[in-house]
Amino acid sequence: MGRYDHAAYVSLTMEFRCNLKCVHCMIEGTMDRLAPESDAHFEELLARNAREKRWIGLILTGSEITLRRDLPDLARRARASGFRHVRIQTHGMHLGQASYCRRLVEAGVDEFFVSIAGSDAATHDALTLVPGSFERALRGLETLDAMEGVATLTNTVVTERSYRLLPDLVDRLSHLRRLTQMEFWVYFPMSERDEKGLVPRHGDVLPYLREAISRARAQGRAVEVKNFPECLLGDLGDALVNGQPELHIDPDFWTEFARNGFYQCVHRDACASRECLGLNTAYIEKFGLEADLLSPISRRWQRTSA
Ligand code: SF4
Structure with a gap:
């Protein structure tokens, strides 16, 4: 189960530039068209939360928020307005500079959600297409690891090119004491087709994902898996957490997102899962309906909380 309550956080997309070129980027085709949330909207949200105390945490995200x-x-x-936590979601390149980490922490950022694409420099950099990106992100995580009052989280996009790396990736970060949560987001292409050949078959991913979840939990990390059939995870099904904080983003994003066509599953009517997104259009187009692989969860085994 996740460590953080998504309902207690709100996400603001404040920057749509990026200086990595990750092969699995889901918004590369829309980045130029989407507009970041305005300063006026930012101020409005701070004022509203100061009045209503709806959220305890603000997540500043983008494509790459550290470019601001x-x-x-x-x-x-955000902290002055009453938010108890400010998180940034970042590829971590700029955290490689210790002075920048210190500036952010002094300003009130206390949670760092860092994307780690591979299990070492060679595999990570081959996916971000920027040499040195792994070393800088890892150096940032290590710098933050020595700072009081800071929590870190990681996010890894699970693709055809990365799923075999997951257990080693967990091990590579095992020395980090402040790494509270690891998230594994199974790739979806924001399109009806897997044009880039990155959608992996769930049955192939499963043993690596299970091993990664088990190793991370053994190290005391919380784990969240996104967009994977709950029925396949078996006794690790509670790792599936598809919920997200309320996201404030250019409305055009949702038009693109709808193209994924989630919630398709031949067993949907018989299945008691409340968390599962089923399959998406691109997955079915590539691998079919997987009717024999998937199996409906019975109400008797349904988890009681998510
Ligand atoms: S049977 Fe379908 S809806 Fe139910 S958990 Fe499996 S994939 Fe998800």
Whole structure:
């Protein structure tokens, strides 16, 4: 189960530029068209939360939020308005500079959600297409690991090119004491077809994902898996957490997102899962309905909380 309550956080998309070129980027085709949330919207949200106390945490995200030079200022304003936590979602490249980590922490950022694509420099950099990106992200996580009051989280996109790396990736980060949660997001292409050949077959991913979940939990990490059939996870099904904080983003994003066509499963009517997204259109187009692989969860085994 996740460590953080998504309902207690709100996400603001404040930057749509990025300086990595990750092969699995889901918004590369829309980045130029989507507009970041305005400063006025940011201020409005701070004022609203100061009045209503709806959320305890603000997540500043983007494509790459650290490209905003005023990021420390945004964090400072958020904390001054009453947010108890400010998280940034980042590829971690800029965290490689210890002085930048310190600036962000001093400004009030206390949670760092860092994307780790591979299990070492060679595999990570081959997926981000930027040499040195793994070393810088890892150095950032290690710098933050030595700082009081900071929590880190990681996110790994699970694709045809990365699923075999998951257990080693967990081991590679095992020395980090402040790494509270590892998330594994199974790739979806924001399209009806897997044009880039990155959608992996669930049956192939399963043993690697199970091993990664087990190893991370053995190290005391919380784990969240996104977009994977709950029935396949068996006794690890409670790792599936598809919920997300309320996201404030350009409305055009949702038009693209709808193309995924989630919630398709031949067993849907018989299945008691409340968490599962089933299959999506691109997956079915590539691998079929997987009717024999998937099996409906009976009400008797349904988890009581998510
Ligand atoms: S049977 Fe279908 S809806 Fe139920 S858990 Fe499996 S994939 Fe998800």
